[in-house]
Amino acid sequence: MVAAGTVPVTPPVPEALFQPLALALLISGLLASGSFFVREELSTGRRRGLPEEVMLAGVAATCLGFGTVFLLLACGVYLG
């Protein structure tokens, strides 16, 4: 039981969502990074749009980063 006069701290993301979030974020992250590398390979010789590349890389990095965190949380490794 929490100390008297305090309100219990609830985590920002409910625990039931760890697994579905991990799955969704990792899948979308892998899709995004896959499409990033495919774009890299296919577009040699043509002018690539740097903003689009950076945005795709950003989306992939964010999804993969948060997906790894939720994967760790879903496996019971609660990060501090």
Add this chain to the structure above:
Amino acid sequence: MARLAAALLVLALAGIGASAQLVIEDVKRQIDISGFVVHEQLQLSLRNDGPAAAASLLLCDPNLARAAYLEVKDTASVKDAAAPKLAWQAAAAPAGAPAGVACREVTLPKPLAKKGTAKLTALAAYTHVLRPEPAEARQRDPQHVLFAGTAQLASPYKVTKQSTEIKVGGSVQSATEVSPYKRSGNTLSYGPYSDAAPWAAEQISVHYENNAPFAAAEVEREIEISHWGNVYVEERYHVRHVGAKLVGEWSRWDLTRDPKQFAKAGIPSFVAALPPQARSLYYRDAIGNISSSETRRSSEGVRVTLVPRYPLFGGWSSTFTFGYSLPLSSAVGKEPKTGRSVFAAPVGPALDDVVADSLVVKVVLPEGAKDPKVSLDLPFQLEQSLSYTYLDVLGRPVVVLRLSNLVQEMKGETLQVSYSYSSLGLLQKPLLLVGVLGAVFALAIVAGRGGLSSLAASPSVRNVVAKPHAS
């Protein structure tokens, strides 16, 4: 230096003078020696016969040096449960005390006026005061121990009337008889004694059978708080059986066949009581998981019976780790006014009826927690350090408390650790990962544009990069 000595002498004389004023009208002592921990209860009423008001009372006993706790309450007007506790401090035994007597000075709620009376109840628990006698026993032998105490209260004051009752709980081999003395079943009654002079306390010793579990342990508790929703608790025990040492052969066959006969003073298992929300329990030691345990869940709590790989007999010890997790909302709360997070939990280890000779509690706070503050009603030593767990860059602040001589009654004392931590700090680790992965992608972008001369240097790499597009 001389002035300091003179001041101390005056203070000492004043102390002696003050203690000579009080008279204890009546004291009833009840001593329970049926378990490993000796419990003593005193109900005393005192009167101030001196000219000046008395601010404090000296309580002395040969066993007080081993007291795990001493609780004194003023029960003159209020019933025991609601009475406030009185402050006490260790004091030197005054002149004239017999050797080996330890004293505590109890501050009275208000100074006792001339001719005033007060009623107090004192409770104390003593650890490691029962001596196994004989010191060695075979597996089939019951355990006999010796208790050394006093028939009267060892007091620096005159005692008008007193009586002592000792609850033995096992068959008595021998007991010192100080008349008037009565033995009814397993209770010894000494007294009533009237008009005892100061320090007129006769030594008694009781030799009796005591098969209670004599378990003493060194415990290390590590609590790790994660604001993603979990509090890990891991307890590492080194439990020793401090009763009569086992001699001769020990037979597990005899033990299994007839435990009542062959495991009288052995400790077969430990019981732990956990909060009802405890989950992810584990019990292991250096070899690996220990599967001999039983868990019962109910709305009041989780009761776990831990059966070590071998029962503990006298002189044996067992080292193991027991851990569990708690949901964050059952252990950590936020103060609405200051915004600080407060972690609150009982300070004692989960195992019941094990005397903790030394207890180290480490509370690992989330990375980025600032300004930790500790509050606990027991004496402890405090240290702070840093710990590194998964994905930590700067380290997590750790609050380390060291306590000693904890008995069952003290384990429920609440430990509160408060710290400031905002939920935004949770983003630190995901953003760290995003940064690292982003750097990898940035490297790929730069390499793709031929910006890294080292990558573009070797012709084979250039061929690999250029080749798939030839077709």
